[in-house]
Amino acid sequence: MYYKQIKWMILFIPTFTVAIWEYVRHQFLLPYISMDLGNWLTPVLVYVVSITLLTQLFRILEKIQKELEIERSEKAALEAREQLARELHDGIAQSLFLLSVKAEKLEKVRNENEHEQNILSIRKTIHEVNRYVRQAITNLRLDRDVSQSSTPISSTLVEQVHVMAKDVRTQINIHWELKDHQLDEKEKVELLACIREALINMNKYASATAASISAIGMSHSWKVTVKDNGKGFDGDPFAKKGKFGLRIMKERCNEMGWIMNMYREDRETIVEIHKGALT
Structure with missing residues (x-):
């Protein structure tokens, strides 16, 4: 049963119940049930229907909502892992590979000026790796803060x-x-x-x-x-x-x-x- 169907049933069941009861009462039961007794029986009937049918529908609705929340949290966790993996690949992994290449090149350099330039280039790459790590940690902390928030909304x-x-x-x-x-x-x-x-x-x-x-x-x-x-x-x-x-x-x-x-x-x-x- 779909979410929208349940909501419409919750809205219309009491209405249809009262309509059918009033029709039956006025067409067939007036010789047996007085007007005052019928008026008292109407809310009782609505209450009984609410207890028997609507409570079951509310339970189904709550179950669907819980399943949606679990699915949403799992999807958010998956997106966070994918984002972290992408950052690690695009930023840190590639920079570390570049760093290893520059280190090998540095071992073969004999010119002092070129040697200094290579050292500066390596330091720059190390700084970029450090920045990527900080960014990944910040993103993870933000995901944690948002997931623990009482209102799960996108940041x-x-x-x-x-x-x-x-x-x-x-x-x-x-x-x-x-x-x-x-x-x-x-x-x-x-x-x-x-x-x-x-x-x-x-x-x-x-x-x-x-x-x-x-x-x-x-x-x-x-x-x-x-x-x-x-x-x-x-x-x-x-x-x-x-x-x-x-x-x-x-x-x-x-x-x-x-x-x-x-x-x-x-x-x-x-x-x-x-x-x-x-x-």
Whole structure:
């Protein structure tokens, strides 16, 4: 029996019961049952039908709902495993293979300048592997938090940003106006990765006491800003040796056609990522 059929039966059985009873009572039972007694028997009859038939239908309905919840949770777990496997393959496994190739190449290099470049390239690959691992752990933690929530709904962008903010020592104020439907799936993934990298850098180097994340705009033009009151930086942060995270973040933005800026203003470090021109 289907879910919709059960709902319609629950709605119509009491109605049809009363209709049939009233017809039979007025057509055949009036000589035997008085009007007052018939009026008293009507709710009793409805109660008996509800106890015998409707309770069984409610049990079937509850059973169907429980089966749907179990199926939904199993599907969510399967999707989480598939996502983790995809991240491990696309990110970590390929980077580790590349790392082994670079290490073998490094053993054969004799030129000192080329040797240093290879070391920097290996360090960059190690940083990427570290970032992939952090991203996979964050996704697993988000899946766990959502699955334990009393309302099992799919995680939104702002929910994922809140989860990332919990891993940072600094108190972060979040003001998020950007809607999920205004970005496609690739934009969501890349934007979250950039925000995560900005928070990691803030947590490791800034020693900030307060920070904020804001997002405004719509699908064709938006801006995401990460601010903190930390100690900041001198010079061009993307040109500093060993700052692979920032360079990778800028490369992500360039590949997506976004503009990324990082600067100091009013004793605050500001990371801006924007698409298009906000009017």
